[in-house]
Amino acid sequence: MHDYNYYLRLVDGAINNIQYPKNPSKLYEPIAYTMNQGGKRVRPVLTLMTCEAMGGNLDDAINVALGIELFHNFTLLHDDVMDRADIRRGQPTVHTRWNENVAILSGDTMLNMAAQAISKVDDDILPAMVKLFNDTAIKVYEGQQYDMDFEKRNDVTVEEYINMIRLKTSVLLGCACKAGALVARTDEENAESIYNMAVNLGLAFQLQDDYLDVWGDPVTFGKEIGGDIVNNKKTFLLINAIDRSAGNDAIELNRWLADTSSPKQEKIQAVTALYEKLGLKDLARNAIVNYSHNALDLLHETKMSYDAYKVFDGIINRLVDRDR
């Protein structure tokens, strides 16, 4: 086994080697732009790691890893159009730099490029790989649709929220790992264990994102604190707050949700104080720890060497105990 940066270098090498057709340039330049914006490359690294941990050959997994990263970046591209987001990783989004039509069509192209890359595997594992990819993609869209639906609802339950982030974020991490397991030709049970490990890891990761937006250190978190509060974003915290507040707490929460005139910092401080009063800091921390432990338990169930286990264990701690 190798360390995270070793796999990351392989992934970045493969991304740099993609040969984009020259024309039509408005179709392919935005794809190259998107793929070259960087990022942690967590998903393709997980594919390579899983493949190697389960005795597979990295050369056989690199195109699959690339396909998963292409798919992930396609979803970000279309999501940015839907969310009217202007900036991604410090640079203008594709629909801002070019236009919306370019973003839609380049995205569609990336999706089929992803499917092409995913299918560069031996014939014996192609059926399972194609099924995994298409099933996962549709779940991710369902998650994005629920996320948009929730913006307009005030009665979202915690269970619905967890299901949404499972679909929108976690199943792709599961897919990344399972794809590596398929290339390694591990048995079905082992592939399911690593899939479920990654789904739990994804849930812990997303809940931590919600947590850090409120209680993170702005310097290490790398972005402003309180953005979710200012935007009334339906996070794990806000949904629990709506669910658990009563009497004066509920009145105060609703007042802040309706507020559009107070200074940002005042709203952030007041809502954070209310979250703490309602016990949500501990609640969130416990949920994150629980999902991380589930991930570790499932990791324990998978058949891999101790050497490989330690690398995954390190990744789980790196992703979940991160403060940025």
Added chain:
Amino acid sequence: MHDYNYYLRLVDGAINNIQYPKNPSKLYEPIAYTMNQGGKRVRPVLTLMTCEAMGGNLDDAINVALGIELFHNFTLLHDDVMDRADIRRGQPTVHTRWNENVAILSGDTMLNMAAQAISKVDDDILPAMVKLFNDTAIKVYEGQQYDMDFEKRNDVTVEEYINMIRLKTSVLLGCACKAGALVARTDEENAESIYNMAVNLGLAFQLQDDYLDVWGDPVTFGKEIGGDIVNNKKTFLLINAIDRSAGNDAIELNRWLADTSSPKQEKIQAVTALYEKLGLKDLARNAIVNYSHNALDLLHETKMSYDAYKVFDGIINRLVDRDR
């Protein structure tokens, strides 16, 4: 072999049998709405026809046919967003009836549903089917991008135009036929013949669309005549007119292209007269006949029974000598 309507009924039956998940409803209702809007179902019918003509089993081809129709309808859905088209088949488009985000995400979902349907084939033909599908999809997007690029250019060559319609329209007809040939497990050469037959058929069909917009009978054509002229649409005719006009003809053409105040009918009559003066009616007619003849020649090269040949021959004549 059977007639067109027999295959059409099979396709419509399969479309009616699609089980859409209930939730999220904003993701799946627009897909059901799109698929139930009707249409000629030319592509899936071609898949079934080809499969049967080449000795395959229709039951083995129906999901593939369905996948191709899902893909085609997905492209219409996203194209309508890009073209800001409000009406499709007499009904509001998805982005008009719901909104743009719904259209983008439902479209993405249809694309992976198409890929799922396409891959419901025996393992031995899956690699070729997946490759055909992804390669074709990307060509279709390239065609759409060129089409949008051409709106802003005045130096589009006839060759570029033919390449654009080949990508945007014809290769999907080729894919539809080749997919049926793959299910029938015909040899590679035969699959290529039917593919190229359909590509030529598609070119004839698209050029005829340009032709009928100018010289069609409004009653049988089913839509207003002259829409392309009013909108300065870069059709085979306008591109040839720009290419072939000189002196006063060129001045007049440019005046009409810049005109925004004259009554529509006046512009349509003047530009039609200019097209006729430049010999474009014959030029277009000859091009249509040439591509149809190519299609018939290629049909002749494919190995199928005389019975099957006659059905395809009928389709070519039905599609290309249509006056609506």
